[in-house]
Amino acid sequence: MRLKTVSPAGWRIIVVIVVILVVATAAILLFVTQARAAPEQPIAFNHQVMGQLGIQCLYCHNTARESPAAGMPSLAKCMGCHKVIDPTNPVIKEVVAYWDNQQPIPWVRVNVMPRFVFFSHEVHVNGGVNCEACHGDVAHMTVDRPVVRMNMGWCLDCHEKQPNASQLMDCVICHR
Amino acid sequence: MPPKITRRNFLKIATLGAGATILAGCANPRRWVTLEPYVRPPEEQLAGVATWYASACRMCPAGCGIIVRIMNGRALKIEGNPEHPLNQGKLCARGQAGLQLLYNPDRLNTPVTQSSRGSHQFKAIAWEEGINTLFEKLQGAGDQVAVLGGSSMSGHLYDILGRLTGAIGASPPVIYDPLVSMNGYTALKDVDMALFGKAALPTYDLGNADIVISFGADLLGPGLSQVRYGIEYGKFRSGRLGQRGYLVQLEPHMSLTGAKADLWLPVQPGMEGLVAQAIIDLIASQSFASPDPLRLERAKLFAGPVDLNKTAAATGISPTELLHLAHIFAEAEHPLAIPGGGLSGLPDANASLTAVQALNFIVAMAAGGTGGMSLSPEAQLSKLVVKPQPSSFIDMLALLGKMKAGVVKVLLVVGSNPVYELPLQAGLAEALAKVPYVVSFAPIVDETAAQADLILPDRTYLESWGYDVLSPAFDLPVVSSQQPVVTPLFDARSAADVLLTVAKGIPAAAKALSWTDEVAFLKEVIGGLPAGVATGAGGVIWERYLQHGGWWPAATAALQAAPAGEKLKPQPLQLAAPQFQGDAGQYPFFLHLYVSSLLSDGRGANLPWLQASPDPLTTGSWQTLVEINPATAQKIGVVDGEVVRVASPYGEIEGYIYTYPAMRPDTVAIATGQGHTDYGRYASQHGSNSLLLVGAQPAWASVRVNVTSTGRKGKLSIFEWKLGVEEGFPNQSFPGG
Numbered sequence: 001m002r003l004k005t006v007s008p009a010g011w012r013i014i015v016v017i018v019v020i021l022v023v024a025t026a027a028i029l030l031f032v033t034q035a036r037a038a039p040e041q042p043i044a045f046n047h048q049v050m051g052q053l054g055i056q057c058l059y060c061h062n063t064a065r066e067s068p069a070a071g072m073p074s075l076a077k078c079m080g081c082h083k084v085i086d087p088t089n090p091v092i093k094e095v096v097a098y099w100d101n102q103q104p105i106p107w108v109r110v111n112v113m114p115r116f117v118f119f120s121h122e123v124h125v126n127g128g129v130n131c132e133a134c135h136g137d138v139a140h141m142t143v144d145r146p147v148v149r150m151n152m153g154w155c156l157d158c159h160e161k162q163p164n165a166s167q168l169m170d171c172v173i174c175h176r
Numbered sequence: 177m178p179p180k181i182t183r184r185n186f187l188k189i190a191t192l193g194a195g196a197t198i199l200a201g202c203a204n205p206r207r208w209v210t211l212e213p214y215v216r217p218p219e220e221q222l223a224g225v226a227t228w229y230a231s232a233c234r235m236c237p238a239g240c241g242i243i244v245r246i247m248n249g250r251a252l253k254i255e256g257n258p259e260h261p262l263n264q265g266k267l268c269a270r271g272q273a274g275l276q277l278l279y280n281p282d283r284l285n286t287p288v289t290q291s292s293r294g295s296h297q298f299k300a301i302a303w304e305e306g307i308n309t310l311f312e313k314l315q316g317a318g319d320q321v322a323v324l325g326g327s328s329m330s331g332h333l334y335d336i337l338g339r340l341t342g343a344i345g346a347s348p349p350v351i352y353d354p355l356v357s358m359n360g361y362t363a364l365k366d367v368d369m370a371l372f373g374k375a376a377l378p379t380y381d382l383g384n385a386d387i388v389i390s391f392g393a394d395l396l397g398p399g400l401s402q403v404r405y406g407i408e409y410g411k412f413r414s415g416r417l418g419q420r421g422y423l424v425q426l427e428p429h430m431s432l433t434g435a436k437a438d439l440w441l442p443v444q445p446g447m448e449g450l451v452a453q454a455i456i457d458l459i460a461s462q463s464f465a466s467p468d469p470l471r472l473e474r475a476k477l478f479a480g481p482v483d484l485n486k487t488a489a490a491t492g493i494s495p496t497e498l499l500h501l502a503h504i505f506a507e508a509e510h511p512l513a514i515p516g517g518g519l520s521g522l523p524d525a526n527a528s529l530t531a532v533q534a535l536n537f538i539v540a541m542a543a544g545g546t547g548g549m550s551l552s553p554e555a556q557l558s559k560l561v562v563k564p565q566p567s568s569f570i571d572m573l574a575l576l577g578k579m580k581a582g583v584v585k586v587l588l589v590v591g592s593n594p595v596y597e598l599p600l601q602a603g604l605a606e607a608l609a610k611v612p613y614v615v616s617f618a619p620i621v622d623e624t625a626a627q628a629d630l631i632l633p634d635r636t637y638l639e640s641w642g643y644d645v646l647s648p649a650f651d652l653p654v655v656s657s658q659q660p661v662v663t664p665l666f667d668a669r670s671a672a673d674v675l676l677t678v679a680k681g682i683p684a685a686a687k688a689l690s691w692t693d694e695v696a697f698l699k700e701v702i703g704g705l706p707a708g709v710a711t712g713a714g715g716v717i718w719e720r721y722l723q724h725g726g727w728w729p730a731a732t733a734a735l736q737a738a739p740a741g742e743k744l745k746p747q748p749l750q751l752a753a754p755q756f757q758g759d760a761g762q763y764p765f766f767l768h769l770y771v772s773s774l775l776s777d778g779r780g781a782n783l784p785w786l787q788a789s790p791d792p793l794t795t796g797s798w799q800t801l802v803e804i805n806p807a808t809a810q811k812i813g814v815v816d817g818e819v820v821r822v823a824s825p826y827g828e829i830e831g832y833i834y835t836y837p838a839m840r841p842d843t844v845a846i847a848t849g850q851g852h853t854d855y856g857r858y859a860s861q862h863g864s865n866s867l868l869l870v871g872a873q874p875a876w877a878s879v880r881v882n883v884t885s886t887g888r889k890g891k892l893s894i895f896e897w898k899l900g901v902e903e904g905f906p907n908q909s910f911p912g913g
Contacts, residue, residue: 020195023195067223069223069225072211072213099215104212104214104215105213106211109208109209109211
C-alpha cells in the first residue's frame with residue numbers, strides 16, 4: 001500500500017495559503033499597534049514633567065470647558081513660563097527657536113475623531129468627565145499617545161450608563 | 177533574457193504587490209493631522225467656536241450687509257446680515273465669492289515699482305519708499321493731479337480723495353466703470369430731475385406692485401440691487417394672499433428676469449421707448465376703467481401723435497399686445513414701469529428713459545403710498561456722509577482730454593480698471609502716455625496696474641475699513657458699515673491711510689486732512705449721524721454700529737414719494753427710432769451687450785468660484801459665448817461651439833457660438849466680463865472682452881455687429897445641454913426677425 005503524499009502542486013497551494021495567513025496576521029497586528037502608537041511630534045513634549053509639577057490639564061488646554069475644542073496652547077503660553085524656567089534645556093531650546101521665528105509648533109493630533117462625529121469637550125468636562133477617562137493617564141506619559149480606540153462602541157459604553165441614557169443613546173447626539 | 181510573464185507569474189506578482197500595499201498602508205500613519213495653534217492668540221477668539229463679524233459687501237455697488245464666519249482668525253464663510261434692511265440676510269453668488277478675493281494667490285504682497293509700463297518687471301519696494309515716492313510726485317504735481325475711481329469704492333475713501341483734490345486745487349475724482357454706464361446711473365438721475373424735480377435714483381416697490389412692465393431691466397440679474405429685488409420679487413409673486421403680481425418683460429434677449437416673466441416680448445433693440453410712448457398714448461386715447469381717473473388725464477400731458485401700426489412695425493410688438501399692455505397698466509391698482517440700463521446706452525437715452533419714467537409719473541404715487549416708484553432716500557444723508565458720485569461717460573472723456581493735453585502730472589487709479597473697461601477709441605493708451613506718473617492702488621495687478629509706474633496695493637474689503645451709503649436705498653436711508661473681519665493676510669495697506677499719511681507732508685492737504693488714520697476719520701463722520709436702530713439711543717455708539725453692520729433709522733420713515741409734479745410741465749414725448757452705429761448691410765445684427773450675472777463687468781473674473789459657476793441661463797462658464805437664435809445660426813451656417821469673429825465698427829472679438837432660442841433672430845448677445853490680459857491667473861486668457869465692440873461714446877447699447885466663422889470648432893463649457901429647450905421653441909420666428 002502506498003502512502004498518500006501531497007503532490008508538488010498541493011504543496012504550492014499550502015505554501016500560498018500559509019503566506020497569505022502570515023501576511024494578513026502581520027497586517028492586522030501592525031494596524032492594531034499602529035493605531036495605538038504615538039505619532040511623531042515636532043518636539044518630544046513631556047506631559048509627565050508637567051503632571052509631576054501639578055500643572056492642571058486645563059491650564060494649557062484652556063478652552064475645554066467652554067468650547068467643543070480643548071484647544072492647543074499658543075506659543076505665547078509656552079513662553080510665558082519658559083522664558084524663565086529651564087531655558088537651557090535642549091528640548092525647550094527647540095520651543096524658543098519656534099518663538100524666535102514666530103512660527104507655530106506643528107503639533108500632530110493624537111486623538112482623532114472622524115469628521116462625521118460631533119464631539120464637544122465642553123459638555124463632557126462640565127458634566128464631570130475627567131480628562132483621563134478618555135485620554136488615559138497622560139500625566140504619567142512622556143509623549144502623549146492614544147490609549148483608547150475611540151470608536152462608537154466605546155462611546156456608547158459610557159453613554160448607556162448615564163442617568164439620561166435615553167437621550168444620550170440617540171443617534172443625532174453625535175451624528176448631526 | 178527577462179522571465180516571461182505568464183498568467184501564473186502575473187498573478188504571483190499581483191498578489192505580492194497587493195500584500196505589500198496593505199502592509200505599507202498599515203504602517204503609514206495617514207490619519208495623523210497637523211495642528212496649527214496660535215503663536216499669539218487674539219483675546220476674542222475661542223478655539224473651536226466661530227466668531228461672526230458684520231461688515232459690508234463690496235463685490236458690486238449695491239452695498240449689502242454681510243456677516244463673516246471666522247474660525248481661528250480665518251474667514252471661512254460670508255452670509256447676508258439678517259439685521260440689514262437692504263438684503264435681510266440674503267446674499268448673491270458674487271457676495272459669497274468674496275472670500276476668494278481675500279485669499280487670492282495673485283495678490284501683491286508689497287508695493288512695487290515698474291521701470292517701463294506694461295513690462296511686468298516689477299520691483300518690490302518697502303512701504304516707506306512707496307509712500308515717499310507718492311508724496312514726492314504729488315508735491316511736484318501741484319494741482320495737476322487726477323483721480324479715477326470705481327463705483328464700489330468705500331464712501332470714506334471717496335471723501336478723503338475729494339478733500340485731498342479739493343485742498344490741492346485739483347478737479348474732483350471721476351467715478352467711472354462699466355456698471356456706472358450699463359446701469360445708467362447718471363442718465364436716470366438726469367431724467368428724474370427733469371420729471372420729478374429731484375436728482376435721485378429710482379427704487380421700485382416691486383413687492384407691492386400688481387402689474388410690472390420691465391423695459392429690459394434685469395432686476396433679478398446683476399442690475400442695481402440683485403439681492404433686494406430678489407426679495408421683492410418673492411413678495412410680488414407670493415407675498416400677498418390670493419394675489420399674484422403680473423410681470424411683463426420687453427427685451428431682445430431673455431434675461432433671468434425675462435425667464436420668470438408672465439409675458440416675454442422680444443422687442444426690437446432700442447425701441448423700448450416707443451413702446452412706452454404707445455402705451456401712454458393708448459391710455460390717453462382709450463377710455464380704460466382706471467382706478468385713478470387722473471391717470472388718464474396725466475397720460476394726455478405726454479401723449480403725442482402715435483401711429484399704432486407704425487409703432488408695431490418698428491418695435492416688433494403687435495397692436496394687440498400694445499393694447500393689452502396699455503389696458504393692464506391703466507386698470508391696475510399699483511402698476512409699475514421699470515427702465516432697463518440698456519436704455520441709457522441709446523443715442524436718445526433721455527427720451528427713452530423719460531418715456532418709461534413718464535408711465536410712473538402718470539401713476540403718481542401718493543406720498544407714503546406703496547407699490548410704485550419712489551426716489552431713493554439717501555439724499556437725506558448727503559450732508560452727513562459722502563457717497564461716491566458716479567460720473568458720466570462725458571466726464572470720463574473730459575478726464576481723458578485733460579490727460580492728452582498733458583495737464584495731468586499724476587494719475588491715481590483707485591478701484592477702477594479703465595484699460596480693460598474703456599473702448600479702444602477713447603484713446604486711453606495715448607492719454608496714459610502723456611501722464612508722467614501713474615499710481616495704482618490695485619490689490620491684484622490688473623490691466624491698468626500693469627500700465628502704472630507705482631502700485632501701492634490696497635487691502636481687500638474683508639480686511640479694511642469703510643462704509644457705504646446705499647444708493648438706491650429702497651425705503652430707508654442706510655449706511656452699511658465695513659470693518660476688517662480678519663487681520664490682513666498680505667503686506668497691503670489701506671489706500672485711505674496711505675493718502676492720509678501723504679497728505680501730512682503737503683501743507684494745503686495737511687490742513688484739510690488732519691486725521692491720524694482712517695479709523696479716526698470714520699469715527700468722526702459716523703459719529704455725526706443721528707441715533708439709528710441698534711446704534712444706541714443718544715447717538716451713534718461706534719461699537720454698536722460695527723456690531724450690527726451699519727446705521728439706519730426706524731422703519732416708519734415715509735417713502736420719498738415720486739411727486740405728482742404740479743409745478744413741472746411735462747412735454748409730449750418726442751421719440752424717434754434710434755440710429756444704430758454701423759451700416760446695416762455690413763453689420764446685419766444688433767449687439768445686445770449684457771452684464772454677466774457672475775463676472776459682473778469683469779471685476780469678478782479673477783475668482784474661480786465665479787468663473788466656474790454656470791451662468792443661470794446658458795449654463796456656460798470660463799468662456800465668451802456668442803448667443804444667437806438657432807434660426808439665425810442655420811441661416812449664416814454656424815453651429816454650437818463654432819469659433820466666430822464678431823466685428824463692430826469699433827473692434828472685433830472671438831467667441832463660441834451658443835444657439836439660444838429665447839432671443840431675436842436679428843440680435844447677437846454677448847455677456848461682459850471675460851477676456852482679461854492681466855488681473856491674475858484665473859482671469860487672464862479666458863474668453864474675449866466684449867466691451868471692445870463698443871465705441872467711445874455714451875451710446876454703448878446701439879452698436880451693430882457682424883458674425884463670421886473662423887472655421888475652427890471648440891467645445892462649449894456648458895453645464896447643461898439644451899435638449900427639451902429647443903423642442904419647446906421649434907425655430908420660432910419672432911416679429912421683426
